[in-house]
Amino acid sequence: MTSINLTFPDNSVKSFPCGITAAEIANEISQSLAKKAVSANFNGTHWDLSWPITCDGQIKINTMSDEPVALELIRHSMAHIMARAVQEIWPETKVTIGPVIDNGWYYDFDRAQPFTPDDLSKIEDKMKKIIALREPIRSEIWARKAAIAHYTANHEPYKIELVEAIPEDSPVRMYWHGDWQDLCRGPHLSNTGQVPADGFALEKVAGAYWRGNSQNPMLQRIYGIAFRNRKQLKSHLHMLAEAQKRDHRRVGVQMNLFHFQEEAPGMVFWHPDGWTLYRTLRDYMARQQTRSGYVEVQTPAVLERSLWEESGHWEKFRENMFLVEIDNPQHDDQAKCNALKPMNCPGHVQIYNKIQKSYRDLPFRMAEFGACSRYEPSGALHGLMRTRGFVQDDAHIFCTEAQIETETASFIDMLSQIYADLGFTEFVVKFADRPAKRAGADDVWTRAEKALISATEAAGCDYKLNPGEGAFYGPKLEFVLTDAIGRDWQCGTLQVDFVLPERLGATYVGRDGAKHRPVMLHRAILGSFERFIGILIENYEGKFPFWLAPLQVVVTTITSQADGFANDVTKQLNSLGLRAKVDLRNEKINYKIREHSVAKVPVILAVGEKEVQENTVSVRRLGEKSVTQVDLDTLKSQLIEEAKPPDLR
């Protein structure tokens, strides 16, 4: 028998008989390791303890203390245990796939009857019984034909499709625990008893297309979460509940910022306080853009079909456009068809074409807070995050190819500053290259992709590749920021476009006196005001920094004898540009403090007899229990300073 040499993490090399398993190796090292072992890493592959090793390589034995590996195994084996439970309860159910995801797993089933919440607890109970059996999990490599024959006999059509999709040079691996069998690339735990019976929960049922394709039948997906123990599961559930409290849809209603209603799905009704927040943010953005050399414009909301045909939107984007046929009540004259703008770019090119002619004017940066309408699929709508009517902080930079690099760099600077001002210090950059459905020739795409990559690298920006996710007219950078509870949001974007200037006939006169084609950079920082405000609400949990807070100060009275003074203080604050309101209601001070705290007002000023006499106010800040009595003039100058937006400090 031949032998193989295996290198361990401490760089020691040992010789073993060819075909030895990681379980046997662990056993040779020590009994306790053999007990604790759950899997191995072999030459960079996650390796089942039971798989034979037949060549030299690096090996590491994993135990339950190797957290990421342990969780992966637990969740993967959970998926199998759940599928078995489902098939034991409802044998007619067809199994498909069941991968590990963040915090848990899912498994997709084909079954005529929908799963109910009751069914979920039945499945959970069955899973616990299976776990209690502590049955070994074993695997075999089968011939492709044998596997197909097996699944044909067992009426598992999805599994046949999966076997057929396995590349010729990859093994077809079958797993068992008890009598239950599944096709799986592994690895798994070696015993069903190793998963924590109290560390998992079935979360929800949802529809999901077979193989993620909307042409395929819809399956039923059951999601589960699993951790190493009950404590970790509990803390995860607690975190979910906390995240739910921040939901901008809930906070938005509580704080009376906006609402939606049936007659306008996906369109926001901004209430006074929400609109104050919106305007504060918009004015800040306008100042930042002016400072960065942009000019602001405004273009029509409704444009004729012919222009959308020229721009390419009619062909690539029509399904998402609201059409307007007021000029054409019979719907018989296609030329009279108009559409609400889903993007601002074609309008901006019209302005460029009227006013720009010379290379001396480039780069020309044209910004618009453009109100766009897109007919989003009904299932995509989600509060402020995904709407059908929204305003972009949109701009197009018309420049030469040579200017892409410096424009990209200064854009990234501007974006970083703005994100930091708004409370987001961390963001990642993704580079999205050409999609399958696109306009423009391949060599143009190659040029655009190269230009954007080298500009990004020159700006000293790390990026991840996001293949095939570019816009139909060009590659793009996506800026994804991370909020206070670690969730990711794609907001900013920078897109290089060689196509649209060509289609809409944009030119400039070069130094040589000839006409040239400018490049367009489409860019946004917030993305849409609606979405960004949704993110701000969730990030701050509605407790906005003073400069953004819709209502900054409430002046409230302790006795009605202070009414006059309270009115006067409020008036003084308002005249300084602070957003202050007075509360003279006939309620106890406790009651009023509670109410304004719940409403997340950053500063509550209480005035009673004492304050009236001394010309002071008692200040209570949101989140603090302490109260300080402050001279009115001192407080005013403090608040004026705090109310300044970050760019004016």
Place this chain on the structure above:
RNA sequence: GCCGCAGUAGCUCAGUGGUAGAGCGCACCCUUGGUAAGGGUGAGGUCGGGAGUUCAAUCCUCCCCUGCGGCACCA
């Protein structure tokens, strides 16, 4: 758009085959209270829309709309 679930007062939600209830909020009255809910009285609902079954529908059935959780989509 697809699968599943839901829609009852401004908000959160309970409830029933015989046309409805709570808490909060709102209005009014009493209370003038020193930093997270003082007490009382009252107003407020075509039970998402339409059709059907029934003597009778908020409740059962079907269709539609909207929302929620996913999937697909995010140009």
